[in-house]
Amino acid sequence: MFYIVGLGLSDERDITVKGLEAVKSCQRVYLEAYTSILMVEKEKLEKYYGCEVIIADREMVETESDAILADAENINVAFLVVGDPYGATTHTDLYLRARELNIPVKVIHNASIMNAIGACGLQLYNYGQTISMVFFTETWRPDSFYDKIKENRQIGLHTLCLLDIKVKEQSIENMARGRLIYEPPRYMTVNQAVEQLLEIEDKRQEGVYHRETIGVGIARVGSDDQVIKAGTLEQLLTADFGAPLHSLVLAGDRMHFLEADMLRQFAIDKDVFDEVVAKHYNI
């Protein structure tokens, strides 16, 4: 059996009982470690599961899927994914490849940012499409997210922005020279995401959002030191969220008063929050 097991969001105990039992039955255990990260070390997971955990980077998952799946028709193999297994397309590929090879597959679900973001108080059914925000470079500042946010905001919906993580990336120079030297990991902060959002609004000037649009930053969701802060994008430019991972939500104009009530408890400044909500939101 090939198990694809969601680990949830925060630490080793966020796995489900079913997931843990599956992992303990496995002869090989892989941990996907490039689309998201758990807040615990590999060694801690190994101790918890009582077995070795093999880190699977993007290269391994994309080019060595058959090695991951090897012999899974006879033994149990687990592929662990932070959040839920269906969070990233690469896991879908692995799933389809296993099916092609007639290997039985079982998916064990868990919380992911896509539903845990409900913690910020904006109702999940009022979200539009999700956007991904990548680190801008000197020469690459893709702004297709702007069109998606525009579509969401035109119909009043909230937008979840997933923020880039860079793990085991090579510099262009090292890549060109074929040197397997990797940059230190980087995780986009709420501040950086808001900066990039505002840069593109300043460039495109279509009024999709502005410095007084209400946003919600959320860090380390589901952990004991989870931080949620709601405020204007201007305020979120400088609010401190601490360690990764961070996510950002832009509140849509159709925000319900119950959603505003819930958000308000996370307001950076309740007076500013009330003023801006009264000014820009149809509540």
Next chain:
Amino acid sequence: MFYIVGLGLSDERDITVKGLEAVKSCQRVYLEAYTSILMVEKEKLEKYYGCEVIIADREMVETESDAILADAENINVAFLVVGDPYGATTHTDLYLRARELNIPVKVIHNASIMNAIGACGLQLYNYGQTISMVFFTETWRPDSFYDKIKENRQIGLHTLCLLDIKVKEQSIENMARGRLIYEPPRYMTVNQAVEQLLEIEDKRQEGVYHRETIGVGIARVGSDDQVIKAGTLEQLLTADFGAPLHSLVLAGDRMHFLEADMLRQFAIDKDVFDEVVAKHYNI
């Protein structure tokens, strides 16, 4: 401490390790049993947790929240929710009420239909707002979902339709006479949902969707007998999905070819699927 614990989707072992430890530390344990259901009996849960489980119906949660929260500043109390705690607004009310009373609250996340629907192969970030479909009655056939689907489909997004469940409901006659007699529980099937969708399209005639629109029905997601079937709405009118709970997705026009590949494995009829995708989808 007041714990709000997500149970996940299917059986007693879908709780997280963290959630189970929390429940076992509690002196009172409530199970919210009206916005969704788990596929196991209360008695099985009690045996698994080693304690009594109090069923909390809508009336209790909405009018007796202080009884649920009683003494939670001194003892541990758990409120169990199928799926993730942030799936329904009533849980938010309970959360806010606990905060008002200065009771510490801890939320333990889990998978919910809002992210587990990824199992059908359509990517979660391409979904628009979620709609709820209620059972039509002779005199009440609300069609506001139609406008929301229209908004989603105009920008090519998928729509998740959550289907009504009726638990512990009174008939109008019994309610009028004050008789506490409850109707047997009812769970909307994919077939019924599609029927209601088509009825409203026939009435409104705005061409938001049609009998050849691709839909995906999903039943008992996350369980061993999960069923996923993709096909035209016409096909889904009569496809058999078995026991509850059912959900439905309408595929948006922007469906990516990788999403179509994934969906295709669930096609009721692969030839019909290919033909309809070629005809109506921009792939």
